[in-house]
Structure formats: C-alpha cells, structure tokens
Amino acid sequence: MSKMMKVxxxxxxxxxxxxxxxxxxxxxxxxFGFHADPTIADSRxxxxxxxxxxxxxxTEYIEDVCEEEIDRAGLGDxxxxxxxxxxxxxxxxxxxxxGVSEESLNxxxxxxxxxxxxxxxxxxxxxxxAFVYVTANAEDVSAVLPSGYLWRGILAGAVILVIEFIxxxxxxxxxxxxxxxxxxxxxxxxxxxxxxxxRIPVTTSIIYVAAFALLYTTLxxxxxxxxxxxxxxxxxxxxxxxxxxxxxxxxxxxxxxxAAATAIVLAxxxxxxxxxxxxxxLSALVGVISALYAxxxxxxxxxxxxxxxxxxxAALRARYDYKKESRKDKKAxxxxxxxxxxxxxxxxxxxx
Amino acid sequence: xxxxxxxxxLTLITIVIVALCAMIAVPSFDLPFxxxxxxxxxxxxxxxxxxxxxxxxGYYTYYYPEGVxxxxxxxxxxxxxxxxxxxxxxxxxxxxxxxxxxxxxxxDDGVTEETDGSYVVSEDFEASFAAAAEEIASRYxxxxxxxxxxSVVDDYALRVAVPAYxxxxxxxxxxxxxxxxxxxxxxxxxxxxxxxNVVASDYFRSFSPVSSQDSYYVRIRLTDAxxxxxxDITTSLSSSSDDSSSTSGTLYFRVGGEDVISLSVxxxxxxxxxxxxxxxxxxxxxxxxTVAILLDSAVxxxxxxxxxxxxxxxxxxxAYGSNTRTLLYIALGIILLAALILPVIFFxxxxxxxxxxxxxxxxxxxxxxxxxxPGILEFTLGTVLxxxxxxxxxxxxxxxxxxxxxxxxxxGKTVDSSVKSGYKKTLAGTLDTYAVLVLAAVALxxxxxxxxxxxxQALICVVSGAFCNLLWTRFISxxxxxxxxxxxxxxxxxxxxxxxx
Numbered sequence: 064m065s066k067m068m069k070v071x072x073x074x075x076x077x078x079x080x081x082x083x084x085x086x087x088x089x090x091x092x093x094x095f096g097f098h099a100d101p102t103i104a105d106s107r108x109x110x111x112x113x114x115x116x117x118x119x120x121x122t123e124y125i126e127d128v129c130e131e132e133i134d135r136a137g138l139g140d141x142x143x144x145x146x147x148x149x150x151x152x153x154x155x156x157x158x159x160x161x162g163v164s165e166e167s168l169n170x171x172x173x174x175x176x177x178x179x180x181x182x183x184x185x186x187x188x189x190x191x192x193a194f195v196y197v198t199a200n201a202e203d204v205s206a207v208l209p210s211g212y213l214w215r216g217i218l219a220g221a222v223i224l225v226i227e228f229i230x231x232x233x234x235x236x237x238x239x240x241x242x243x244x245x246x247x248x249x250x251x252x253x254x255x256x257x258x259x260x261x262r263i264p265v266t267t268s269i270i271y272v273a274a275f276a277l278l279y280t281t282l283x284x285x286x287x288x289x290x291x292x293x294x295x296x297x298x299x300x301x302x303x304x305x306x307x308x309x310x311x312x313x314x315x316x317x318x319x320x321x322a323a324a325t326a327i328v329l330a331x332x333x334x335x336x337x338x339x340x341x342x343x344x345l346s347a348l349v350g351v352i353s354a355l356y357a358x359x360x361x362x363x364x365x366x367x368x369x370x371x372x373x374x375x376x377a378a379l380r381a382r383y384d385y386k387k388e389s390r391k392d393k394k395a396x397x398x399x400x401x402x403x404x405x406x407x408x409x410x411x412x413x414x415x
Numbered sequence: 416x417x418x419x420x421x422x423x424x425l426t427l428i429t430i431v432i433v434a435l436c437a438m439i440a441v442p443s444f445d446l447p448f449x450x451x452x453x454x455x456x457x458x459x460x461x462x463x464x465x466x467x468x469x470x471x472x473g474y475y476t477y478y479y480p481e482g483v484x485x486x487x488x489x490x491x492x493x494x495x496x497x498x499x500x501x502x503x504x505x506x507x508x509x510x511x512x513x514x515x516x517x518x519x520x521x522x523d524d525g526v527t528e529e530t531d532g533s534y535v536v537s538e539d540f541e542a543s544f545a546a547a548a549e550e551i552a553s554r555y556x557x558x559x560x561x562x563x564x565x566s567v568v569d570d571y572a573l574r575v576a577v578p579a580y581x582x583x584x585x586x587x588x589x590x591x592x593x594x595x596x597x598x599x600x601x602x603x604x605x606x607x608x609x610x611x612n613v614v615a616s617d618y619f620r621s622f623s624p625v626s627s628q629d630s631y632y633v634r635i636r637l638t639d640a641x642x643x644x645x646x647d648i649t650t651s652l653s654s655s656s657d658d659s660s661s662t663s664g665t666l667y668f669r670v671g672g673e674d675v676i677s678l679s680v681x682x683x684x685x686x687x688x689x690x691x692x693x694x695x696x697x698x699x700x701x702x703x704x705t706v707a708i709l710l711d712s713a714v715x716x717x718x719x720x721x722x723x724x725x726x727x728x729x730x731x732x733x734a735y736g737s738n739t740r741t742l743l744y745i746a747l748g749i750i751l752l753a754a755l756i757l758p759v760i761f762f763x764x765x766x767x768x769x770x771x772x773x774x775x776x777x778x779x780x781x782x783x784x785x786x787x788x789p790g791i792l793e794f795t796l797g798t799v800l801x802x803x804x805x806x807x808x809x810x811x812x813x814x815x816x817x818x819x820x821x822x823x824x825x826x827g828k829t830v831d832s833s834v835k836s837g838y839k840k841t842l843a844g845t846l847d848t849y850a851v852l853v854l855a856a857v858a859l860x861x862x863x864x865x866x867x868x869x870x871x872q873a874l875i876c877v878v879s880g881a882f883c884n885l886l887w888t889r890f891i892s893x894x895x896x897x898x899x900x901x902x903x904x905x906x907x908x909x910x911x912x913x914x915x916x
Binding site: 101103105112142144145147149150158165198200202203204205206207210222226234275277279282286293317321325329331332334335336338 | 552736743866
C-alpha cells in the first residue's frame with residue numbers, strides 16, 4: 064500500500080511519461096512508418112521455377128544450392144517458401160529486404176543459375192533433364208489493407224470507450240467512468256506507440272493487438288473500480304483519507320499475477336511457434352505492459368484528484384444541508400417561541 | 416443434490432467432455448473402416464478452420480500487361496528457337512530487359528518507343544499501367560480479405576496473393592485481371608458498349624453480392640435508363656429464343672471481352688433490380704462478391720486502356736513455414752494443459768470444477784469457431800489472442816471466486832455459507848466486467864475484414880467465459896462438493912479448533 068501511496072500522487076509524472084511515449088510513437092510512425100514485416104513490405108525476391116516433375120530430392124538440391132550462394136553473398140533471406148503449381152512443377156521463392164542491392168541479388172541469381180544448369184546436364188544429378196529457371200525481381204507493395212480497415216477499427220475503438228464511460232458512470236460513478244475511459248484510451252495508444260517505437264515487425268494484425276490492449280485495459284479498470292466500489296461502502300474505508308482509500312483498493316497483487324500469467328502464455332506461444340506468431344506475441348506483450356501502465360499507475364493517479372474533488376463537494380453539500388437545516392430549525396424555533404409568547408400574552412389580556 | 420445423483424451426472428458430463436475434446440483435437444488419421452463405402456480420413460475440428468495467409472498460406476499469381484513477359488517465359492521462348500539463329504535473334508531483338516521482365520519493342524504493343532536508337536517505356540503505357548494497378552488493388556481491398564497483398568513487380572507487372580480460405584480464389588485471381596470496358600453481348604452482337612456519349616454508370620447504378628438461404632446472387636441496381644435498356648434487350652432476346660435459336664437466348668455481361676455473367680433470358684425483364692445467380696453449387700458468396708466487385712469496377716472505372724494476362728496460379732505455404740499451425744497448436748496445447756493443472760494444485764477440489772470449466776470453454780469456443788458461419792470466421796492470429804484472453808479471464812474470475820469464498824470462510828462461516836456469500840460478493844464485479852466486454856465485442860463488429868471476424872470471435876469467447884464463470888463452474892462445484900466426503904478438504908480449508916470447545 065505504501066508503494067501505491069507514492070504512485071497515486073504522481074499524476075503529472077505518469078501523464079508526462081505516457082504522453083511523451085505516445086507522441087514519440089506517433090512521430091516515429093508518421094516519419095518512418097511501422098516496421099513492416101517482410102510479408103507486407105517492399106522486397107526483392109529470388110525465384111527458382113522447377114518446370115518438371117517435383118521430388119523432395121530435387122527441391123532439397125535447389126534449396127541447398129540457393130542457400131549456399133545466398134550465404135556466400137552474405138544476403139541472409141528474410142523467409143523462403145516452396146510453392147506448388149496446380150499442374151506439374153514448383154516455385155521456390157527467397158524474399159529479401161528491399162535494402163538488398165540489385166547487383167548483389169543478380170550476382171546470386173547468376174551463380175545459382177550456372178550451378179543449376181550444370182546440374183540439369185549432369186547425368187548423376189537429381190536435376191538431370193529438368194527445366195529450371197531462375198529470376199530476380201523487385202516488389203513494391205501496392206495494397207495490403209482491406210478498404211475501411213483502419214478508420215472502421217478506430218471508430219469501433221471510440222465506440223468501446225464511449226460504452227465503457229457510460230456503463231461505468233451509470234453503474235459506479237461519473238468520475239470513475241471518465242477515468243476508466245481515459246485509462247483505456249491511454250493503454251491502447253501506448254501499446255500502438257510502443258510497437259512503433261521499439262520497431263517490432265508488424266503485419267495488418269497490429270490492429271488486433273490494439274483491440275486486445277483496449278479490452279485488457281478495460282478489464283483491469285473494471286476490476287479496480289469493482290474493488291473500490293465494494294471497499295468504499297464499508298465503514299472502515301469511510302474513516303480513511305482519499306489517498307489511503309484509493310491506494311488500498313487497487314488489487315495490485317491480483318492484477319500483477321493476471322498480467323504475469325498473460326505474459327507467460329504469450330511467451331510460450333511466441334517461443335514455440337514460428338516468427339510470424341513470435342512477433343505478434345511480442346506485440347501483444349507490449350499491449351499487456353501498456354495496459355498495466357494505464358491501469359496500475361495512470362488510473363489510480365488520475366482518479367485520486369477526481370475522488371478528492373467529489374468528496375469535497377459531497378462534504379460541502381452535507382455542510383450546506385446542515386446549515387439549511389439549522390436555519391429551518393432556527394426559524395421553526397423562533398416561530399414556536401413567538402406562538403408560545405402569544406399564548407402566554409393572550410390570557411393576560413383577556414383578564415384585563 | 417444427492418451424492419449418487421451428483422456422481423452419475425458428473426460421469427455423464429465427463430464422458431461428453433472427453434468425447435467432444437477428442438472430436439476437436441485428435442489428429443488426422445485414416446479410418447480403419449469404410450465410411451459411405453469409401454476409405455476416409457478422420458479430420459479433427461481444428462483442421463476445418465478457414466485460416467488466413469499467416470497460418471494457412473494462400474494462392475498467388477502474376478499479372479503481365481500485353482507486351483510484357485517474365486524472364487522465365489522469355490527464356491522458354493529463346494530455348495524453343497535455339498535451332499534457328501535468325502529467329503532467335505529476331506525474337507531477342509523484339510524485347511528489351513527491364514529488371515526481371517522483358518518489354519516488347521513492337522510499336523503495336525505500345526509498351527516502348529524508340530528514342531535516339533534506344534527503347535524507353537512510353538508515357539502512355541506508364542500512365543495506363545499505374546491507373547490499372549490502382550484499380551486492381553482497389554478491387555482486392557474491397558474483397559475484405561484478412562490478409563492479401565498486391566505488389567508491383569519490376570515496375571510493370573503485378574503480383575497478387577490471396578488467402579487459402581477463399582473458395583473462389585481461382586475465379587478472383589482470373590477475373591480481377593480484366594481491365595477492359597464493360598459490354599453487353601447477346602450472342603451475336605454487342606448490344607451495349609461505352610462510347611463518347613454512352614457512360615455505363617448512367618445505366619448501371621451498383622453491383623453487390625446477396626445471399627438468400629443457400630443461394631448467392633449478384634444484385635444489379637439499374638437506373639431508369641438502364642431498366643429501359645435491359646427491357647429492350649431482354650424483349651428482343653426472349654422473342655428470338657422462342658425461335659429456338661441456340662445462343663440468342665443468353666445475355667452476356669462482359670469485361671474486356673471476357674464473359675463474367677451469362678444470363679439465360681426466357682422473358683422480358685422490366686425492373687430496377689436484377690438478381691443473377693450461378694448455375695451450380697460452386698457458385699459461392701465469394702464468387703458472387705468477386706463478380707459484383709469486378710462489374711462495379713468496370714462500370715465506374717471504364718476501359719483502362721491496357722490488358723493483362725494472369726500467369727499460372729501458385730499454391731503458397733504460410734510465409735514462415737508449413738509447420739506454423741502445428742507449432743501454434745503445440746503452444747496452445749501446453750497453455751491449456753497448464754490451465755488445467757495449476758488450479759488443481761492451488762484450489763484443490765475447486766480446481767476440479769475449474770478443470771471442467773476450462774474444458775467447457777475450450778469446447779464451446781473451438782466448436783463455435785468452426786461451425787458458426789464458415790467463411791466469415793477466419794482463424795487469424797487475432798483469434799489466438801481473444802481465445803487466450805477469454806481463457807485467462809475464466810481462470811481469473813474462478814480464482815477470484817475461490818479467494819472470496821476463502822475470505823468468507825476465514826471469518827468463521829460454514830463452508831456452504833462461505834460459498835454462498837463468496838459468490839455473492841464477486842457476482843456484481845464479474846457481471847459488470849463481462850457486460851462491458853460483451854458490449855465492447857459488439858462494438859468491434861463495426862470493424863472491417865479481420866476485425867469483424869475478430870469481433871464475432873471475441874463475442875464467442877467472452878460469452879463462453881461468462882457462462883463458465885457465472886453458471887457452469889458453480890454448478891460443477893456444487894456437484895463435486897455434494898460428491899466429496901470432506902467439504903473442508905474439497906476447498907483445501909483448515910478449520911482451526913475453537914478454544915472454547
């Protein structure tokens with residue numbers, strides 16, 4: 064609780080850190096874009112088309128030759144695929160970053176072509192008699208995003224924030240609704256900004272990570288406010304100061320355990336699976352960290368001044384009511400005194 | 416509930432859960448018996464998903480404009496002329512190299528023009544190619560694939576890649592290469608063609624795919640002028656079909672001279688809306704969508720002044736290897752196993768209820784992913800994320816309930832009373848969280864393509880999680896508690912002896 068007490072008093076610090084990271088992420092994304100995964104980025108390719116009967120031995124031979132020549136040229140392919148034709152034949156494609164020079168790729172192409180054409184003429188070779196064609200190309204991405212993908216995603220996110228604000232405001236308190244929506248927005252923006260900043264390779268799946276970060280922050284916010292709502296009703300908490308009440312109501316241990324479990328789950332997925340899943344799991348992990356930042360640091364710090372302000376207003380209201388009551392009482396007492404005086408005066412006058 | 420009843424019911428539930436888990440996860444194998452009189456292979460439910468390109472690979476091909484060929488084609492042609500040096504030289508002189516492409520020097524192709532003894536790409540060709548590339552890219556954008564790629568290869572060719580789940584991938588890859596003008600052909604002559612004063616969009620308002628029960632159609636919305644045009648054409652066709660002419664009863668919708676729709680006409684069509692379906696079961700929603708997008712594009716963009724030929728289609732494996740899916744399943748299997756074991760270690764008997772809850776969540780979500788509207792729910796990396804999110808959510812709220820029950824027990828209440836008040840205390844928080852998450856998942860439906868699919872999947876996961884947390888775990892826990900000999904042991908509670916006793 065003592066650590067939480069320190070955390071909740073630093074709204075300016077958490078806001079500043081969050082804002083700096085978000086702005087830096089936006090600037091980096093605007094200037095350099097996201098670090099696009101090779102599957103959606105401009106690239107250079109080396110393709111070997113086997114226009115004959117395909118066997119494992121033949122494809123393995125071609126792959127060995129290509130990889131040897133690629134290693135010799137020091138290119139290092141981003142990924143390679145063996146693709147089949149619906150009829151006979153296959154195409155083995157090596158994809159490189161667009162930074163690889165045309166000359167060096169053509170050098171590899173010529174070397175591969177020479178070795179493979181020799182193999183097709185050598186009787187002992189598995190490629191003897193096969194037709195093999197090697198080409199090198201440059202590819203510039205023209206489209207990878209479905210129409211409306213981004214703006215409709217952003218609209219959906221905005222609607223979620225509004226829903227969260229309304230629901231929490233109605234079921235909990237207005238200031239909690241404002242804080243929950245602000246924290247969710249911060250968590251989501253921070254996740255996207257961090258992915259841009261730390262240059263994690265992304266595909267169009269980045270939008271799933273943003274949605275995940277939004278849902279995750281929303282969940283944590285609701286857990287925290289659920290706990291606060293329960294605690295604030297108890298007599299024990301009515302005695303506490305706003306700082307103590309907020310700090311002791313954040314279920315830090317439960318949230319950290321949940322986040323740790325999520326991190327382990329994502330780490331297992333990333334470690335066991337291939338590169339595409341690995342980078343995605345890493346992006347999702349960034350989403351979890353952002354959600355933790357938004358809900359454990361930013362949310363309580365933002366809620367504290369709002370709670371203080373609402374507590375103050377409530378106290379003022381209570382004092383006002385008291386004054387109002389006392390005035391009424393005074394008026395009523397004055398009236399009663401007047402009536403009593405009239406009653407006591409009346410028999411005397413009658414008697415006169 | 417009585418002890419015997421609980422045991423019987425639990426046994427039945429266990430049998431159902433085990434059978435469903437086997438149906439979902441047992442890997443493929445050849446069935447040892449004949450199925451419908453033929454040898455068949457067992458496929459688990461997880462094999463039936465429509466995977467996106469990252470996980471399931473896809474198809475790709477190249478579009479070459481007329482007068483542009485690949486290096487492979489150039490080499491094949493040269494090889495065929497190796498015996499004749501003159502023909503070879505003539506062929507070689509008819510092309511210039513540009514990156515991995517060969518561009519025709521024939522003036523009729525209009526690709527290059529001779530300037531000072533050397534060939535350069537003509538400005539007209541460059542402009543036409545750029546416009547066509549943009550239009551083709553926008554067609555693929557409208558298809559709403561979760562993952563696809565259109566890229567320009569060596570400045571003057573296109574490479575298009577689509578995910579494997581598209582049942583009409585072949586049609587799409589072929590049709591979207593058509594960049595000519597929109598025409599109507601009645602079997603003998605062209606009855607509608609764009610001209611100086613004839614604009615197709617003045618006749619055809621829009622094209623869209625529609626589904627009705629199990630059939631799919633292209634809906635054509637006509638303007639008043641279009642309605643008149645179709646009425647005149649179909650009146651003429653229906654009257655000539657009465658003469659039993661073999662082809663005169665069919666109206667062809669063409670793009671660049673290629674038939675896209677063949678409409679058999681038996682009577683006059685006089686309406687502002689036309690619905691045209693396919694003739695066989697292979698005409699899916701995706702096919703209708705492809706046809707609608709192509710016609711809409713051709714009507715509104717017009718003749719792009721360039722024609723493409725689509726190369727052979729390649730079947731591509733996932734970019735990061737064919738084992739991507741297998742490894743992902745292994746990872747998810749490990750996580751699921753941990754989600755089953757850990758609650759038993761920490762929560763004792765209540766962990767057993769968590770096991771049933773986790774398995775039920777797994778079964779409901781995996782079955783829903785497979786059987787709710789196939790073709791809409793593509794299995795993407797986002798699916799993995801929402802599945803794991805829902806799983807962790809279920810475990811979290813079960814743990815929260817357990818902690819609350821334990822806290823109540825520590826105040827000196829009986830086990831039954833602790834369970835009752837423990838659940839009661841967590842109910843509002845759990846309900847609120849799930850309510851907001853359900854609403855958030857519904858809001859995600861606004862998203863396009865993969866986001867839309869993700870929204871449905873998130874809805875499935877959150878609703879399944881809510882069911883498991885709010886009803887199922889408590890129900891199972893109640894049965895397990897009834898069946899257990901020691902209620903304290905069931906929860907792993909230790910009652911400290913009262914000193915007064």
